[in-house]
Amino acid sequence: MITSDVETGRRRLAALIEGASVVLPFTGAGISTECGIPDFRxxxxxxxxxxxxxxxxxxxxxxxxxxxxxxxxxxxxxxxxAQPGRGHRALASLWRAGKAPAVVTQNIDNLHQASGVAAEDVVELHGNTTxxxxxxxxxxxxxxxxxxxxxxxxxxxxxxxxxxxxxxxVSFGQAMPEEAMRRAEALALRCDLFLAIGSSLVVWPAAGFPLLAKRNGARLVILNREPTEFDEAADLVVHADIGSVLAAFVSH
Missing domain, CATH: 3.30.1600 (SIR2/SIRT2 'Small Domain')
Structure with missing residues (x-):
């Protein structure tokens, strides 16, 4: 299903999270734009x-x-x-609740750690600028x-x-971090719900993880303002503001 309605997306996402045993959030620049950090592309x-x-x-x-x-x-x-936004806080809530064992991110801004996710459970594919x-x-x-x-x-x-x-x-032409890539692959194969959030899904090899999880039997959700090449493969696609969709999942 593809929707641009926040409430519909939120309701369907909640049902998928409720039914999942292991959720793997995978984040890109779109989750941090509401925090004042510009994206790149x-x-x-x-x-x-x-x-x-x-x-x-x-x-x-x-x-x-x-x-x-x-x-x-x-x-x-x-x-x-920059401070963590609603999306970061929502994923930290999933982590604290034991639903998400880790967060895999393409971002370099350290905001997942700042939101409360333990540093060892943030898998940084492109490093850290702090x-x-x-x-x-x-x-x-x-x-x-x-x-x-x-x-x-x-x-x-x-x-x-x-x-x-x-x-x-990690700059263009620099080797990807091997340990982070191995961890991300293992997490993708372990999860039964993969959440691709705020990523254009065009940067390889990182963009391959959603399809890896899907082919291994996981449900795939894509939450991104713009369409991606993987939308047709997903179980749920929400083209809406990330913070607005995820705000309901923040636990205080």
Whole structure:
């Protein structure tokens, strides 16, 4: 069924959640837009203003590293001030209730953790922009440290080992995190209800998880403002505001 009516979508989603034993939420940028975080692909999104910097360019060029960090700090207000929205809080409620063992996300904003889901139960397929890592030794750096040194020199700092420091996100051309991908696959095969929320479902291999779950016998729900290529395969599709649909599932 495909609907754009919030109440109809909410009612049918509630019935599917009630009948499920293991729910797996899978989230994309659409769940965070009501929190003030812009998405990347839509008209007016981040990538229409600045083309993404590929991983190999970041590694090879100091100028690219400087520009990557300039952009990150320019967006700090958007990321730093953002608070979990109704969708995040609803999924945290499902997690606390024991319905959802984890949340798999394509997002890098840390809002699922901020909503109360334990960090170890948030499977981040594209990393996290709220801290940084050395690409050589893996040392963790807090953004305040990087910002201080960037501001003092105008250049992206390097690690004590000589390696380049980058936000802990996955850039174009960078390998996907193997452990996160394995966990997401195992969760997709375990669930009997897969909730694809706020994702355009065009970024592979992550976009394959909804179909993997569906082919393994799970029900598939897609909640997204715009149509996706997988709508016809889903048991329920709701083209409506995500927060409005999920607000009823927030437990206080």
């Amino acid at each position: 839509s008209p007016g999104g981040v990538w229409t203003r600045n083309a993404p910097i590929p991983f190999d360019e970041f590694v090879a060029s100091r100028r690219a590293r400087d520009e990557a960090w300039r952009r990150r700090f320019a967006m700090e207000e958007e990321f730093g001030a 801290y940084a890592l050395c690409l050589s030794c893996g040392a963790r750096y807090e953004l305040a440290w990087v910002k201080e040194r960037f501001g003092a020199t105008g250049h992206a700092p390097d690690c004590g080992c000589g390696g380049h420091i980058k936000t802990a996100t």
